[in-house]
Amino acid sequence: MYKSSILADNYPSKGYRRYCARLPRPPRLTLGRLVLLVTVSLCVSSIVVFYSHALPYEWESKPRQILEEIFPPVKRMPVAKPLAPLLDRRPCYGPRNVLLSQSPDDDLVSVELDNSYPVPFVGSHEDLGLQKSWMTADGRYGPYGYGEDDLETYNRSKVNWEEVDWSQLQNDCLDLNAHRFPLYPTPVTSVQRFQFRNESMVPEVRTWDEFTPTRRTAIVVRAYDGYKYTPEDMYNLRSLIVEAGLRTGGEYSVFLLVNIRDVDANVFASDESYRAALEKAGVPKELHGISVLWDEHLLRSWYPKIEEYKTEYQVFQPMQLFALHYPEFDHFWQLELDMRFLGDAGQYLDSVSNFARNEPRKQALERSTFLHMQHKYGNYADFAAAVDAVNNGSSHVWGPLRIADVHPIGPVPPVKNPVDDNFEWGVGEDADVIVTSYCANVLAPTTPWVYKDWIHGFSAGTETPRFFCPPAIMRASRALLLAIHSSQLQDGLRIPSEATLPSFALWHGLKLSYPPQPLYWHQQDDQETFDGWYRGGAANSSTGLGPDDLRHPNGNGLTWWWEGKWPRQIMDTWFGDNASSSQEDTPYLLSVKDGKVYAPNLAMHPVKTHGR
Incomplete structure (x- = not known):
């Protein structure tokens, strides 16, 4: 029963009761209406599930309206514009206190x-x-x-x-x-910033x-x-x-x-x-x-x-x-x-x-x-x-x-x-x-x-x-x-x-x-x-x-992977721990000239210093 009907039964004004009597009553939930409601709910759920699985191969706007009717949208980034180049770098002081x-x-x-x-x-x-x-x-x-x-x-x-x-x-x-x-720029310091969640500012x-x-x-x-x-x-x-x-x-x-x-x-x-x-x-x-x-x-x-x-x-x-x-x-x-x-x-x-x-x-x-x-x-x-x-x-x-x-x-x-x-x-x-x-x-x-x-x-x-x-x-x-x-x-x-x-x-x-x-x-x-x-x-x-x-x-x-021993061998040869005077006994990517070992420009991982 609507709240207005409850008020009408206790309100002294006859005019108000006549007004409330003319208000539409809620529809009765028949078996047919119940079946229709369940069917519509299942269809909407199926559409959402279908799109959530098909999305890797669809342009994002196709399911966007469906999903955002159910989930609140978040603020989206604009299409990025290229940033202007920074000004020229100024020399800094190194560990020898010299520019x-x-x-x-x-x-x-x-x-x-x-x-x-x-x-x-x-x-x-x-x-x-x-x-x-x-x-x-x-x-x-x-x-x-x-x-x-x-x-x-x-x-x-x-x-x-x-x-x-x-x-x-x-x-x-x-x-x-x-x-x-x-x-x-904010300076680099050892001041503690991390805090537990319930103590953090x-x-x-x-x-x-x-x-x-x-x-x-x-x-x-x-x-x-x-x-x-x-x-x-x-x-x-x-x-x-x-x-x-x-x-x-x-x-x-x-x-x-x-x-x-x-x-x-x-x-x-x-x-x-x-x-x-x-x-x-x-x-x-x-x-x-x-x-x-x-x-x-x-x-x-x-x-x-x-x-x-x-x-x-x-x-x-x-x-x-x-x-x-x-x-x-x-x-x-x-x-x-x-x-x-x-x-x-x-x-x-x-x-x-x-x-x-x-x-x-x-x-x-x-x-x-x-x-x-x-x-x-x-x-x-x-x-x-x-x-x-x-x-x-x-x-x-x-x-x-x-x-x-x-x-x-x-x-x-x-x-x-x-x-x-x-x-x-x-x-x-x-x-x-x-x-x-x-x-x-x-x-x-x-x-x-x-x-x-x-x-x-x-x-x-x-x-x-x-x-x-x-x-x-x-x-x-x-x-x-x-x-x-x-x-x-x-x-x-x-x-x-x-x-x-x-x-x-x-x-x-x-x-x-x-x-x-x-x-x-x-x-x-x-x-x-x-x-x-x-x-x-x-x-x-x-x-x-x-x-x-x-x-x-x-x-x-490989010289770059999640595991590997060859990078360590390269470093040891380069540092002279496995030094050889001949190119034949040196990893091919290194070069030997006048008894010195030269390395090309690359990044390596992993290079373990312990358990060698």
């Missing part, structure tokens, strides 16, 4: 050799815009302490490394270059539209308590700070993200507890100012719905919190201690970033599922043309890869059909995720990924479309990390680490890029292994979304 532009002792030494440059097994120096440098270990790491104990041969001024404060040097560099950035959820571009990137190197820092580790970290943090005029800031595994450390109980944990962690003094501590208790406080915090499953949770607490950066590189740059690290990261920025969105996913092999395709343009041909000018994902559990924040494509885009959308737009190896479709029948059934919180379960790109060394935008943070905190959505960034980026309609970084295989003329990784290439793919057979040879002989 780097005026300090030969801080310079890397690259030479020209008369032999041909080794052609990568995958990737391309030319297409990536990477310098073809040749350096000895001294030419590469001499400025950072390599060889300094040999007084007869070390020809640089020595540095008292314990007195170096890398946070202060980075802050001084920011002060010199502050005019180049839209906002005055930071908003629990933040979104992309709260920020304007700062044009700066955080380089976050993962570490853990008790790690024994070898001289080689220190050469590597110092070089990363100088070449990326200082020589770029502050466009990067380098941090050490330290996992405190001691469950009784009470890291966040007080400032004193935090400092004590840092001292106990064994982090060298020169790195204290750039160290940020976290532990599993912190993750549990912020992500109680996830229930799994191991690195192999949730390596990006600390990075999500980093983006929440350090929002002064547009992008965040997650690097590892067992990475090595055999050339200038800042130039390498710039090349990767520039390539990703200039890559179009169209078929970016498709290109990421194949390996660019020069001896099979030619240059990258030829490779991209082969991928385009097998996809008939179209793309599997255009806008968000729609699933019912994620409300995308990425822009609506500027044209309805990807065929009508002449590889223009996305050019000049920074990538939201840069992966460092190829991606694969989790739902493909031949996927060998051991984590393919580990997925929780998604309505479609294991049928949810996902892509994984090992290893989990990637760059993510602030917008992407904050979106993942929100989904984990509020909805408990979780997939393994290697799939987290690429999958969430695709679901949100954000830009993905796999630049053609050069990597090598330990046997130069191993055609069988080459074919095993090529797997027929783009021309023989029935879907245009990766090879039909995703199985591949063991990656132990």
Whole structure:
């Protein structure tokens, strides 16, 4: 009975009772009406489920109206416009208290050799815009302490490394270059920002539209308590700070993200507890100012719905919190201690970033599922043309890869059909995720990924479309990390680490890029292994979304993979631990001249310094 009828029975006015008597009565719920109501509800549900599964191959606007009638829409990004170039970089002071532009002792030494440059097994120096440098270990790491104990041969001024404060040097560099950035840069300090969720002064959820571009990137190197820092580790970290943090005029800031595994450390109980944990962690003094501590208790406080915090499953949770607490950066590189740059690290990261920025969105996913092999395709343009041909000018994902559990924040494509885009959308737009190896479709029948059934919180379960790109060394935008943070905190959505960034980026309609970084295989003329990784290439793919057979040879002989021993062997030979006076006994990508060993310009992973 309507409320108005109840009032009429108790209201003294006859006129009001006559008015209420003329009001329409609610319809009786007959069996026929009940059947009709149930049928309509089932039809609407079926349409939503159908579109949520068909979306990977449909333009996003087709199901958008249906989904947004049920789920509240979120604010979408506009189509990005290219950002104006920054002003010229100003020189900064290095660890010798001299401007780097005026300090030969801080310079890397690259030479020209008369032999041909080794052609990568995958990737391309030319297409990536990477310098073809040749350096000895001294030419590469001499400025950072390599060889300094040999007084007869070390020809640089020595540095008292314990007195170096890398946070202060980075802050001084920011002060010199502050005019180049839209906002005055926030200094790098050891002041504790991370707090438990119930004690934090930071908003629990933040979104992309709260920020304007700062044009700066955080380089976050993962570490853990008790790690024994070898001289080689220190050469590597110092070089990363100088070449990326200082020589770029502050466009990067380098941090050490330290996992405190001691469950009784009470890291966040007080400032004193935090400092004590840092001292106990064994982090060298020169790195204290750039160290940020976290532990599993912190993750549990912020992500109680996830229930799994191991690195192999949730390596990006600390990075999500980093983006929440350090929002002064547009992008965040997650690097590892067992990475090595055999050339200038800042130039390498710039090349990767520039390539990703200039890559179009169209078929970016498709290109990421194949390996660019020069001896099979030619240059990258030829490779991209082969991928385009097998996809008939179209793309599997255009806008968000729609699933019912994620409300995308990425822009609506500027044209309805990807065929009508002449590889223009996305050019000049920074990538939201840069992966460092190829991606694969989790739902493909031949996927060998051991984590393919580990997925929780998604309505479609294991049928949810996902892509994984090992290893989990990637760059993510602030917008992407904050979106993942929100989904984990509020909805408990979780997939393994290697799939987290690429999958969430695709679901949100954000830009993905796999630049053609050069990597090598330990046997130069191993055609069988080459074919095993090529797997027929783009021309023989029935879907245009990766090879039909995703199985591949063991990656132990690659210079870049999630496992492998060859990178360590290369470093040992380069450093002289396995030195040979002949080229025949040296890994082919190294060059020997006048008794010195030279390395080409590439990044390697993993390069273990312990358990060798």
